[in-house]
Amino acid sequence: MxxxxxxxxxxxxxxxxxxxxxxxxxxxxxxxxxxxxxxxxxxxxxxxxxxxxxxxxxxxxxxxxxxxxxxxxxxxxxxxxxxDASRFAWSDGAWPGVDGRGAVFYELHVGTFTPEGTLDAAVGRLDHLVDLGVQVVELLPVAAFPGRWGWGYDGVDLWAVHHPYGGPEALQRFVDACHARGLGVCLDVVYNHLGPAGNYLPEFGPYFTDEHETPWGTAVNLDAPGAREVRAFVVEGALRWLRDFHVDALRLDAVHALVDDSPVHVLAELSLRAADLSDEVGRPLTLVAESDLNDPRMVEPAVEGGYGMQAQWADDVHHAVHALVTGERQGYYVDFGSLESVRAVMTGAFWHAGTYSPFREQVWGRPVDPTRHRGGSFVAYTSNHDQVGNRATGDRPSATLPGGVLAGSAALVLLGPFSPMLFMGEEWGARTPWQFFTDFPDPELAEAVRTGRRSEFSSHGWDAEDVPDPQDPATRDASVLDWDEPTSGRGAALLAWHRRLLELRATEGDLRDDVLGRSPSLDVVGDEDAGWLVLVRGAFRVAVNLSDRAREVPLERGAGVEGESGAELVASYAEDGEVALEGEVVRLPAHAVAVARLR
The missing domain is CATH 2.60.40.10 (Immunoglobulins)
Structure with missing residues (x-):
C-alpha cells in the first residue's frame, strides 16, 4: 500500500x-x-x-x-x-557526525571522479581520501537532470538522485561507506533555479514568481502568493537529505539568488529546522552557503537576526591568492593580486568589506568582526568547480603553474585559519582539465548551449574553435581524473606534500587555530617586489617564494612567540634546488615553499 x-x-x-x-x-x-x-x-x-x-x-x-x-x-x-528510504540497512549507527566548521572538505563531481562516473565507483576511491587527510566529501549536485552527463546545476527533480549515478539507494550506499571510513558527506543542493529542460513545476503550482529577477530569470517563489508550500518544498527537501540519506552537511548554491522579502528568510527557517533535526538525530548538521554578498550576517544565528548558516564559501580568499600567484587581472581579478589583499583575506576572510570594488563599481560587503566570527565559518580554496570549469577551456592552475607555486598556494589555504577545501585532483596537481559539459537530448537546446558558450568566450577574445563543445562526449571524457597521475613524478610529489600539510594541520594546534584578526599569531608579511610572503600561524611560519629566483626569507619572530632564537624545518617543497634554514632565515629556491616552527 x-x-x-x-x-x-x-x-x-x-x-x-x-x-x-x-x-x-x-x-x-x-x-x-x-x-x-x-x-x-x-x-x-x-x-x-x-x-x-x-x-x-x-x-x-x-x-x-x-x-x-x-x-x-x-x-x-x-x-x-x-x-522507500527506510528499506536500506544502515551500518553507521555509531557514526558521531562531523562539524563542518574547521573540517577539511574535498569537492568532487560524481560523473568525472572515476571513468565509470557512478556513486558506487566513487566508493572505490574513498580510501585515497582517508589517506589524504580529508574529513568531509562534498558532492556536486546529484539531483536528476536531462541526459547522461552534466555538472548537476541544471537539476529539475530536486528530490531525486540522478539515475545514471546509481539512483537514491546508491547515494545511501555511498554515505554509509563514507561513514564507515570516518568521512562526513556534504551535498551540494540548488534551490535558486531549475534547469532549462524537464521542469514541470510551473504546471503544478506557483513555484516561480515574476516579482523578482535572478541571473536565471524569474525567481523561485519564496514570498509571493502560494509561497508557503514552495518554501516547504525547499526546506523539507533539504532536511530529507540530512534525515533519510544521513548526509552531514549541505552546501546551498548561490543563496544570494534566493530572493526572499518574508519576515523570516527561507535560509533562517531552514537553519532553525536543521537545528531541531540535529537534536533529533543526535549528530551535528552543517549548512554551508555560497554567497556573493560578503556579508557575515550569513553565519550569524537566525535567532539573532542572521541567516543561521554554520559556514559560507570565501571566494575572496581564492581570488586574492589566485591573482597573486598567476598574475591574472581579467574580470573580477582586477580587484585582487596585491600582497595587501592576501593579508586582508587571510586575517579577515573578505577583501571587499564595505570597500569600493572597481569591478562592481560600487561599495561591497561588510567586515568580519573577529570577536564574533571565527575562521572555521569560512570555507577557503585555491580551486573549485566554478573557478576551473567556468574558464574557457576548463584549465586548472596546475596546467601552467610550477609545482612549487601550487605547493605554496596549497600551504597558504590548508594551513590557514579557515575550513579548507580541495577540488578533486588538486592534491596531485592534476593536468586533466575540468570543462563545461552537458548532454541535453533536445537538439535545439543543445545547439543553444553550444552557441552561447562559444559566443560568451569569443567576446572575451577567445577563438570560438578553442572553446570545447559542451555537448561533445569527448568534453566530459577529457574532464575525468587520470588516476595514474598521482603514482609517479610531480603528481606523487604533490600528493605527498598535501598529505604532509594535512598531517600538520591535524596534529598542531597553532595550525588549527581559527581566531581571525591581524595579530602576532595570524598575519601575512612579505616583499611584493621580490615575490615572497610569509603566513604567520602562532609559532609556525609558512614561507612561499613565487619568484623565479632564489630568495632569503626572514621568519620574523614578532611579539607572539617567546623562546630562544632559531627555527626547525617541518616541511618543504622545491622542484629545483634545496631548501636551507639558517637560524630564522630560510633560503628558498625559485618557486618553493617551507613550513618552519620557531623555537
Missing part, C-alpha cells in the same frame, strides 16, 4: 497513473485523487509500493513526474518510481 500525495492548488481534478512505464503520458491505470485541503491531493493505492512507477495528471492532461520524486529511472521526462 502507498499513499500518493501532490500539491496542485489550481487543479480541479487530479489523477495518479499507477504502474506507468515509458514516457509519463503512456500506460498506467489512473486513480482519482481526493482533495485534502490547502491545494493538496491524495490517493491510497493498495497494490503500490517500493518500485512502483507512477505519474500525475492534472485536469485530464498528460501525466507528469512527481515534483517530490525520489527516483527517476528514465530521466526527468519519465515516470516517477516509489522509493
Amino acid at each position: 502507498h499513499v500518493f500525495t501532490v500539491w496542485a492548488p489550481d487543479a480541479t481534478g487530479v489523477e495518479v497513473a499507477v504502474g506507468a512505464s515509458g514516457a509519463p503520458a503512456e500506460g498506467g491505470r489512473r486513480v482519482t485523487m481526493d482533495a485534502s485541503g490547502g491545494g493538496w491531493w491524495s490517493a491510497t493505492v493498495e497494490d503500490a509500493g517500493h518500485g512502483t512507477d507512477y505519474a500525475f495528471s492534472l485536469d485530464g492532461g498528460p501525466a507528469r513526474p512527481d515534483p517530490r520524486s525520489a527516483w527517476q529511472p528514465e530521466g526527468p521526462d519519465g515516470p516517477s518510481r516509489v522509493f
